[in-house]
Amino acid sequence: MTESIGGHLRRTELAPPVRIVHLGLGAFSRSHSAWYTEHASDAHEWGIAAYTGSSVELAQALEAQDGLYTLVTRSVSGDEAEVIGSIVRAEPGGNLPALLTDLAAPGTAIVTLTITEAGYRADRHGELDLSDPLVAADRETLSAVSLNSALGATTMRTALGRLVLGLEARRRAGGGPIAIVSCDNLPDNGGLLRACVLGFAAANFETHEWCEANVSFVSSSVDRITPAISSDELAAFRDRFHDRAPVVTEPFADWVLSGAFPAGRPRWETAGARFTDELEPWEARKLWMLNGAHTILASLGPFYGHADVAQAIADPVCREAVEAFWDEAGRHLPEDLDLPQYRTSLLERFSNPRIVHLLSQISLDATTKVRLRIAPVATLERSAYRSAEASALAIAAWLATEPPEQGSVALRDRVHRVSAALASDDPFLELVEGALNGLLAVASV
Numbered sequence: 321m322t323e324s325i326g327g328h329l330r331r332t333e334l335a336p337p338v339r340i341v342h343l344g345l346g347a348f349s350r351s352h353s354a355w356y357t358e359h360a361s362d363a364h365e366w367g368i369a370a371y372t373g374s375s376v377e378l379a380q381a382l383e384a385q386d387g388l389y390t391l392v393t394r395s396v397s398g399d400e401a402e403v404i405g406s407i408v409r410a411e412p413g414g415n416l417p418a419l420l421t422d423l424a425a426p427g428t429a430i431v432t433l434t435i436t437e438a439g440y441r442a443d444r445h446g447e448l449d450l451s452d453p454l455v456a457a458d459r460e461t462l463s464a465v466s467l468n469s470a471l472g473a474t475t476m477r478t479a480l481g482r483l484v485l486g487l488e489a490r491r492r493a494g495g496g497p498i499a500i501v502s503c504d505n506l507p508d509n510g511g512l513l514r515a516c517v518l519g520f521a522a523a524n525f526e527t528h529e530w531c532e533a534n535v536s537f538v539s540s541s542v543d544r545i546t547p548a549i550s551s552d553e554l555a556a557f558r559d560r561f562h563d564r565a566p567v568v569t570e571p572f573a574d575w576v577l578s579g580a581f582p583a584g585r586p587r588w589e590t591a592g593a594r595f596t597d598e599l600e601p602w603e604a605r606k607l608w609m610l611n612g613a614h615t616i617l618a619s620l621g622p623f624y625g626h627a628d629v630a631q632a633i634a635d636p637v638c639r640e641a642v643e644a645f646w647d648e649a650g651r652h653l654p655e656d657l658d659l660p661q662y663r664t665s666l667l668e669r670f671s672n673p674r675i676v677h678l679l680s681q682i683s684l685d686a687t688t689k690v691r692l693r694i695a696p697v698a699t700l701e702r703s704a705y706r707s708a709e710a711s712a713l714a715i716a717a718w719l720a721t722e723p724p725e726q727g728s729v730a731l732r733d734r735v736h737r738v739s740a741a742l743a744s745d746d747p748f749l750e751l752v753e754g755a756l757n758g759l760l761a762v763a764s765v
């Protein structure tokens with residue numbers, strides 16, 4: 321299907337037609353949804369047009385090789401490389417005319433998103449943050465779009481603003497219903513997506529009505545550890561595979577989805593994806609146990625001199641903090657999720673020394689992650705009259721990594737940023753304070 325021509329990967333067979341639009345082209349979408357689409361039994365019917373957030377370089381690198389890239393699956397014992405062909409076109413996020421054309425096309429059935437947690441521009445109540453200046457600017461643009469105006473000539477500042485303008489283009493083109501699938505690490509990500517998309521669409525009556533009637537918001541729990549590739553490795557793979565956009569990932573992959581696909585979908589289940597009406601337990605297991613542990617390691621690890629996940633989990637102090645948090649989280653998950661096996665497999669995955677997952681990458685946007693992954697467990701533990709000591713340490717580790725000026729704010733107010741209930745719980749605050757002082761003492765040695 322592919323060969324290297326003139327030092328570039330090249331397609332030698334017809335590409336599948338574009339029926340999926342992806343927003344947030346990065347490392348993860350290439351190891352996950354693109355991989356599932358490639359391995360679906362009807363892969364020849366489903367091509368992806370993928371848009372970066374803003375990067376022009378990644379889109380150009382992929383375009384120069386017909387969207388093809390090498391996925392390197394890295395286990396403890398070695399690497400396996402395969403060329404993935406499901407992305408048939410890569411565009412910079414700023415190419416609004418192309419996006420509008422893709423979203424309006426009758427063949428387009430699905431939009432997938434990996435725009436990061438921050439990309440939803442939600443407030444802490446799970447609604448679109450109307451006080452965000454970029455949200456306000458995009459809503460103003462949407463409300464000013466008149467029936468005859470050329471949509472492609474407008475400027476949109478946010479990913480969801482661009483998506484909603486694309487849905488307006490679809491409405492005007494008489495396009496049919498569509499499914500939008502969130503693949504970001506957020507609880508009830510489809511529900512959040514719905515709230516934020518409709519929050520944008522509310523700026524324009526027709527768009528809003530059309531979205532309400534024609535858009536299906538699909539939630540999904542996604543799992544495959546895919547660190548950003550290092551520049552050394554990028555250079556090495558360029559020489560070895562003639563590839564300017566390779567991705568390195570772990571062997572494990574999981575995707576659980578919940579929601580309707582009114583215009584069809586690839587047979588992702590033939591590649592191992594699972595469809596369920598009850599996503600919440602799977603999602604909570606993954607977000608609390610895997611991402612919660614990552615969030616803890618990202619703030620605790622550096623205090624003990626660790627730079628990546630494998631180093632941190634090998635340290636008994638960090639590992640104990642993670643395991644104690646898992647004990648607390650596990651008490652609030654259904655028993656039939658096979659938690660002992662899941663924990664064993666997480667420890668194995670985290671310990672893979674050949675996957676260099678930098679704690680600095682994971683630590684971005686920590687406040688939101690602590691609010692969504694740690695605070696709920698602490699609250700459930702406190703409601704059950706337990707101390708929530710491990711959650712308190714996790715919250716202390718997050719606080720200890722904050723810039724000094726944040727440190728001068730009262731502890732109660734700082735904890736309030738992740739939970740109002742925990743901020744008014746004095747015994748819990750005492751635990752947090754004790755753990756915080758312990759960590760600051762470690763830092764001062």
Ligand SMILES: NC(=O)c1ccc[n+]([C@@H]2O[C@H](COP(=O)([O-])OP(=O)(O)OC[C@H]3O[C@@H](n4cnc5c(N)ncnc54)[C@H](O)[C@@H]3O)[C@@H](O)[C@H]2O)c1
Nearest residue numbers: 344345346347348372373374435436439479504505545546
């Ligand atoms: N990498 C993983 O192991 C992994 C695993 C599961 C889920 N995820 C989810 O996928 C997301 C992306 O991960 P990645 O590894 O591909 O990261 P990446 O940095 O390689 O790509 C992120 C993409 O999102 C875009 N983006 C970033 N901030 C944005 C914003 N505020 N608004 C709109 N777009 C924005 C970027 O431009 C880029 O296209 C994560 O935030 C997470 O929610 C990642």
Ligand SMILES: O=P(O)(O)OC[C@@H](O)[C@@H](O)[C@H](O)[C@H](O)CO
Nearest residue numbers: 505542543544545546611614682
């Ligand atoms: O930015 P986050 O915390 O949502 O994600 C960082 C990592 O924890 C995450 O990318 C995991 O590798 C992934 O969720 C594994 O499936």
